[in-house]
Amino acid sequence: MIKGYNLTNIGTPLKVLFTSYLCVVAVGYMMAFTQILFTHGMADGKFGLSVDDIVYSYYGDRTGTLIENKLNGSMKDMAEDHDRLEIIKWVREGAEESTFESSGVKMVFENNCLACHSSEAGMGLPDFSQFENIKERADQDTGASFSSLTRVSHIHLFGISFIFFFVGAIFVFAKNVPIWLKSLVIAMPFVSQIMDIASWWLTKFDPMFAWLVLIGGSGMGAAFAFMWVVSVYEMWLSKRDDSSVIDEH
Numbered sequence: 688m689i690k691g692y693n694l695t696n697i698g699t700p701l702k703v704l705f706t707s708y709l710c711v712v713a714v715g716y717m718m719a720f721t722q723i724l725f726t727h728g729m730a731d732g733k734f735g736l737s738v739d740d741i742v743y744s745y746y747g748d749r750t751g752t753l754i755e756n757k758l759n760g761s762m763k764d765m766a767e768d769h770d771r772l773e774i775i776k777w778v779r780e781g782a783e784e785s786t787f788e789s790s791g792v793k794m795v796f797e798n799n800c801l802a803c804h805s806s807e808a809g810m811g812l813p814d815f816s817q818f819e820n821i822k823e824r825a826d827q828d829t830g831a832s833f834s835s836l837t838r839v840s841h842i843h844l845f846g847i848s849f850i851f852f853f854v855g856a857i858f859v860f861a862k863n864v865p866i867w868l869k870s871l872v873i874a875m876p877f878v879s880q881i882m883d884i885a886s887w888w889l890t891k892f893d894p895m896f897a898w899l900v901l902i903g904g905s906g907m908g909a910a911f912a913f914m915w916v917v918s919v920y921e922m923w924l925s926k927r928d929d930s931s932v933i934d935e936h
């Protein structure tokens with residue numbers, strides 16, 4: 688770190704750059720959290736994030752099928768009640784291809800699901816215009832698939848470490864935080880992130896690990912909030928410390 692420079696005395700342009708970045712990342716963080724509430728948060732059919740949600744998302748609700756569980760969870764609003772029941776009934780009766788069309792279930796899928804669940808929709812979701820993709824999910828719900836876990840894991844590892852590298856790099860210049868605390872808070876999101884992602888995989892095998900997901904996620908959130916508030920506070924509200932600055936830039 689350049690001697691003498693800290694968040695209270697860097698020039699205004701740099702403060703504006705840092706603050707703009709921190710604000711956009713904070714909005715991104717809130718959006719990510721909202722998305723978690725609407726997907727994982729709904730896994731047990733009730734709003735709000737709980738250990739059950741995490742078990743259902745990664746280990747699966749093994750008493751039911753994935754289609755039925757989703758139709759009672761995050762996919763609940765995608766079809767009218769009677770249409771949902773029609774699918775559920777067909778799935779419980781064995782999800783036979785011979786009755787797929789005659790039972791009217793094919794139509795329900797076409798009208799309510801293909802808008803997102805098809806290759807044309809380009810959302811990377813399972814394509815329900817192919818019967819085998821439906822059939823596969825009419826089996827016991829064993830939670831997130833390996834392919835979705837590897838996809839989401841690598842996106843998170845790269846994306847989140849990138850964000851926390853910059854948030855940490857700004858926070859490094861905080862003036863009023865002891866070095867031990869600063870080092871701890873900078874390391875925390877990276878450690879939490881590894882713990883969070885490792886526990887998705889562990890929960891896939893044993894629901895016991897679901898609480899680790901919550902701890903990992905909370906650790907990351909707490910470190911983010913701390914770095915954000917301290918950095919913004921020092922840039923705009925702390926008394927300017929000019930004691931060892933040579934010139935402004």
Ligand code: HEC
Pocket residue numbers: 726727753754757758761762765766774795796799800801802803804812813824831832
């Ligand atoms: C507005 C877009 C949209 C519509 C319409 C939609 N889905 Fe989904 N579906 C998603 C998203 C996004 C996911 C991934 C997040 C999740 O699992 O909640 C998903 C996931 C699923 C999954 C889990 C797939 C897997 O392998 O993990 C099933 C099963 C499912 N949807 C069933 C349905 C059914 C049945 C319908 C129609 C009644 C439907 N969806 C309509 C967006 C949609």
